[in-house]
Amino acid sequence: MPFDELGTVPWTIKGELILNCNCTVFCPCVVSLGKHPPTEGHCQAWAGVRIDEGQYGDADLSGLNVGLMLEIPGLMARGNWKAAAYIDERASDEAYEALVNIFSGKARGTTGLFSLLVSEFLGAERAPVVFETEGKARRLMVGKKIQGEVVPVEGKGGEDIVVTNTEYWMGPDITVATATKGRVRAFGRVWDFDGRSAEICQIDWHGPR
Template sequence: MTTTLQQLPVGQVPWEIRGELILNCNCTVFCPCVVSLGKHAPTEGYCQAWAGVRIDEGHYGDTPLSGLNVGLLLEIPGLMARGNWTAAAFIDDRAGPEAHEALVHIFSGAARGTTGLFGMLVSDFLGAESAPVTFETEGKTRRLTVGRKIQGEVVPVRGADPDQDIVVRNTEYWMGPDITVATATRGRVRAFGRVWDFDGRSAEICAIDWRGPGR
């Protein structure tokens, strides 16, 4: 009997996601985790963040993921590398049952690969909810909306040359090597008992090319 990719155990299914990620956290200036690789504490001593992922091209085994979006909520009590994270995911309600399950595997870390670190660092996964998740781009502005739970908008920080973004390049950061320095013009979270307002705080924009189960 032939085994399809979808019949492989979780953690052995090949997957890939290419697109863009935006993130807004409570740091007052650009997140120090990017260049310290989690060895420097967030500016407030702890991290609270929301993030959005736009999947331009992607698959999990035989299941296509292209065109879907994901929202994330993250809490880190101190140094990123020390773990004990709390996390939750909001899966695009346009995803069918197989795609929904695939995205839960990927963003819980169970699928291993790039996001496998979630499985090691997250001690409290609050769950994955199906929700209307939109990721919009207008000029240099990116917007994430997850129903009434997350309303986010980020823009690149203005540089000396307004036509050139400020980009931290060639990092070993897990999200991707090149991180655009940004700020949130809107960063509201009302979910899982959290009420956050991070307008004007640190934000990041990053092209992603994630895969698994190997790196």
């Protein structure tokens, strides 16, 4: 994609996102929109995206998965994030480039804030990114680099607890979850977030506006 076209290409992604971070209880960023610090004062997280339907210009993104690693030193809104992306090895060259543009924020739109908040993009690479659903459990596996599983937290009557109608950037309705496994071994990071905060969100993202 020629550089002068970045940020002008229409794109859409519909699917599901799961995230597990080091917060000991449910991540306060969902409600405070980044105005409240993470429970541990800083944020370390992995995330997985399952794309059910998606396109970037003429490139078809449907059926692909993406893994992310995020590190935020304090309040989300203050920036200085570090991020890395793992792109499904099944992606065509065109789809790979499209997903890097989207998840680095260069494609603008829903993920455009990444270009403002991420001070260090550690890189993007192709990897075997597997996103599985079994019952209510969701699993993300990126080789040996990310091994995660999250499950919803049950509320009254066994129904999932859902925070609805938020202004959270990922989507308005966030299912409260916890990680039964949250292991990251990448870019010198060794994280284990079993039992920590997790989120499940149906996503409907688009750009460049």
